[in-house]
Amino acid sequence: MAPRRAVRLSPREPAHAVCVVGVETPVDVRNDVPKGAKTFGVSGSSEVKVYMLYDPARVPEPAGRARWPLDADVDVVVVADTVSKDLNDLRVKVSYFESQEAGALGHSMLYLTGVDVSLDxxxxxxxxxxxxxxxxxxxxxxxxxxxxxxxxxxxxxxxxxxxxxxxxxxxxxxxxxxxxxxxxxxxxxxxxxxxxxxxxxxxxxxxxxxxxxxxxxxxxxxxxxxxxxxxxxxxxxxxxxxxxxxxxxxxxxxxxxxxxxxxxxxxxxxxxxxxxxxxxxxxxxxxxxxxAPWIMTPNTQPPLELYVCSVTDAHGHNDKFLKDMAHLALKANCNLVVVPRVENRNDRWIQDEMEFGYIDAPHKSFPVVFDSPRNRGLRDFALKKILGPDFGYVTREIEYAGASGLDSFGNLDVSPPVTVGNREYPLGRILIGGSFPKSSGRRMARVVRDFLQAQQVQAPVELYSDWLSVGHVDEFMTFVPTSDQKGFRLLLASPSACLQLFQEKKEEGYGEALQFEGLKHKMKRSINDILADKHLKRDSIHVQECIDWNRAVLKRELGLAESDIVDIPQLFFLKGAYAEAFFPDMVNMVVLGKYLGIPKPFGPLINGRCCLEEKVRSLLEPLGLHCIFIDDFLFYHQLLGEIHCGTNVRRKPFTFRWWNSVP
Structure with a gap:
């Protein structure tokens, strides 16, 4: 607030003022003084402190009875120490003198009423x-x-x-x-x-x-x-x-x-x-x-609830998939929420519809669901079925144009806590997919990007996902928790790793082993055939370049080393200008603590075991993880989605309090 105007004193009549306890009140002792006065002194009742404000280099402190020259650059302030019991029960007296030895020429009285006013x-x-x-x-x-x-x-x-x-x-x-x-x-x-x-x-x-x-x-x-x-x-x-x-x-x-x-x-x-x-x-x-900002929780946070939709289509009902999810949730000690068809209107992509987060204050914390602007069959689910006591809701709508595929929240993720150089991100960093820099491709809607950026505590990173047909970051990356000092790994889909694995199996004499063995409605392809497919090889090189571009960004923006990244074998093919998964996309998994629900890749069987599954197990199980491969082919993969797209997880909030960070 602006400095308070000084209380003017006069020997002719007492002055009165209201003084807020602990707050300085300036007093004008020179407004009206007795004739011949050259010095002054101030005293007050025990509940009032009197301060003389001056520059010691320019004004010497008087000795003896502390009489101050009236012409010196000295200001007087008073401070009430206590709340008054009655009006004007605190006193300040100013006496004026002609010389140090002479008696007082006159006195000015100031009566104060001390009050305590504060907003806390x-x-x-x-x-x-x-x-x-x-x-x-x-x-x-x-x-x-x-x-x-x-x-x-x-x-x-x-x-x-x-x-x-x-x-x-x-x-x-x-x-x-x-x-x-x-x-x-x-x-x-x-x-x-x-x-x-x-x-x-x-x-x-x-x-x-x-x-x-x-x-x-x-x-x-x-x-x-x-x-x-x-x-x-x-x-x-x-x-x-x-x-x-x-x-x-x-x-x-x-x-x-x-x-x-x-x-x-x-x-x-x-x-x-x-x-x-x-x-x-x-x-x-x-x-x-x-x-308080809206905060996302990464895969490294323990799961609380697993959401999945019950749907029916030309292939029947996804009962088997629901049973597999129930089994996975049981292992992870996680509650399963099955959304019935009457509530999902046969929209199975619950990951795309919403993202779970939370808000936190010293006195209270509760989960908040962020409803995406995609607005398909599940559009009303979060508002009607999740919003409730101690469960919040937020959304951002696109006003002038319809939502694109990149506005779905399969295109929204968050890293575990990371340190980048000297900069700490104790709540991780939000990751979204967009177009290649300076290109005119698809991007997440500005209203959503602006909202995420404004939360400050999980500074977003925009990746390149527009090379994919659906265009979501969860199609080529995910994070998993680990039991070692690092605490997590970044998994990246890798066509190169897949082709290398198939080449090794060919050299071991398994070139005739078949991809998609066991699937009735899918043409089988041998390892030899896949390796000889020039179009698939060309597409793989293109996709690997796209993923490698993101790899460099993720390493730079999350402070990751190569040892923090695991390459998961995966093939893609181009349909027009955009890529789709050649077999079920294994990084598009659901992570429930140490239990991973991974799309079953139906890879070539070698000695009765899928070589793709075996490779993934060899990469992840030494990290303390359990790989559970689940068939999602008919109900999800063929519709350009996988397990992560068809599930959603609410997780425990961070124990770290966001206000202790420095954005």
Whole structure:
């Protein structure tokens, strides 16, 4: 706030002022002085501290009875140490002298009323409101940082209602208060003072559209909680009742950080003298909040729930696939959620429809589902079936054009925590697929990219996925947790590794072993035939170049070494200008802790065992992983998707708190 105007003193009549405890009040001792006065001295009651402000290099401190020259560059400030019991019960006396030895020529009296006015929130990030924070206006990142945090109230605690709680202008459930950040307005002082002085709670116009404040008046009725600030209310005259010392408020966020919103919002409380000519504000205290970002969880986080859709098509019902998922979830000690056809409308691509994440504040944390703009059969599932008590919802819609395939969330992933040079990313980095740099290919919608970027804590990296027919990053990469010091590996699809494996098997005498053995409706291809296929070889070289370009980006942006990457044998073929998987794409797997649900590749059988499966086992099982190969050929692979596309996993949040990072 602006420096307070000094209180002017006069020997002819006493002056009166309201002094906020702990806040300096400047005093003008030169406005009206007795004739002949050359020095002055100041004294005060025990509850008042008096400070002389001066430059020691230019003004010598007086000896003896501390009489200061009136013509010296010395300012006087007073600070009340305690709250007054009555009006004007604190005293400051200024005496004027002609010389050091002479008696006083006159005195000016200042009577103070000490009040305690402060606006406090959980700026120390302990989960509780603590009074007395030094700098509540500045929000600082890092483990030594400070600043209050708001959650977007995007769950639905009310039993009745179809949308998030933030859409309601009134409190719908007492449980909803747990999602909000408490704020306390201290207003301690003589009751008579508040008959001529008012308290106002305020937010700027932009901030009032991004938060909502409820005033709490105790009790267990919803009527005890009144909305006082929000989209249509910037200012609130606080009703202070006689004897009231603290007034409690609850604050909720209404929107996530985005391209036009940094995430910072502020509240201020002002003490206003209503008897002054222009209702002068005597003191303002402010608190700055940061709205908590939406955070993704990588494959290295333990699974909580596995989602999969029950569907029917020309091949029948995917019962066998659902049983395989149930078996996998049981092994991983993970809850299985089967979405019935009436809810998915025969849309099986649940990974593409949504992404699970969470929001976190010192006082509360809950999962939040990010609904993609693809809007196909599953378009209503997240809003209607996942949004609920302590389960939030957020989406971004594309206004001017329909969603492209790259807007599906199979094209959205996040790395485990990484360190790149001296820069730490303790929550990992978001990965999305797009076009080759400076080309005019497909990209994820700007509204989604802007949203992800604005969260700050998982700085996104854009990869090149437009070379794929579907165009999703999960078609050529995934992360798996490992039991070693590194804690994870990046798996990349590799045509080169596949051709090398097949060449080795040919040289071992297995050239006539057949790819797709055991599949009724797929033409079988021998290893010799595959290696002799010039078109497939050409396509493989092209795809490998695309993956290698991404490999270099991932190494650079995630700080990875070659030893952190595992090449998974995989072949692709070009259909027009875009690539599709030649056999079920094994990196498009579902990761449930150490258990991996991998698309069964139906590779050449050698001594009764699939050589592709055996190769993958040899690469991953030494890392402490269990490879479970699952047939997804008819219901997923033939429709240009695999297991990861047809499943979704909610995972445990990070134990690391996002505000301790430094973006």
């Amino acid at each position: 929130a959980d700026t120390s990030r302990t989960g509780k409101v603590k009074k007395g924070s030094v700098d509540k206006k500045t929000w600082r990142w890092g483990s030594r940082g400070s600043g209050a945090i708001l959650l977007v109230n995007c769950d639905r605690d009310a039993v009745h209602g179809s949308r998030e709680d933030l859409h309601a202008s009134h409190l719908r459930s007492l449980e909803d208060l747990q999602d909000m950040s408490p704020v306390v307005l201290s207003c301690r002082g003589p009751d008579e003072l508040f008959e001529s002085h008012k308290l106002f709670l305020k937010a700027s116009l932009p901030d009032s559209r991004r938060l909502r404040v409820f005033c709490a008046r105790g009790g267990t009725s919803l009527s005890n909680y009144k909305q006082v600030l929000g989209p249509h209310h910037q200012s609130y005259e606080v009703e202070r009742r006689p004897g009231e010392r603290d007034i409690k408020f609850y604050v909720e966020g209404l929107t996530f950080p985005d391209t036009s919103f940094s995430g910072l919002v502020s509240l201020s409380a002002s003490l206003v003298d209503t008897e002054a000519l222009s209702e002068a504000s005597l003191f303002t205290d402010s608190v700055t909040f940061r709205v």
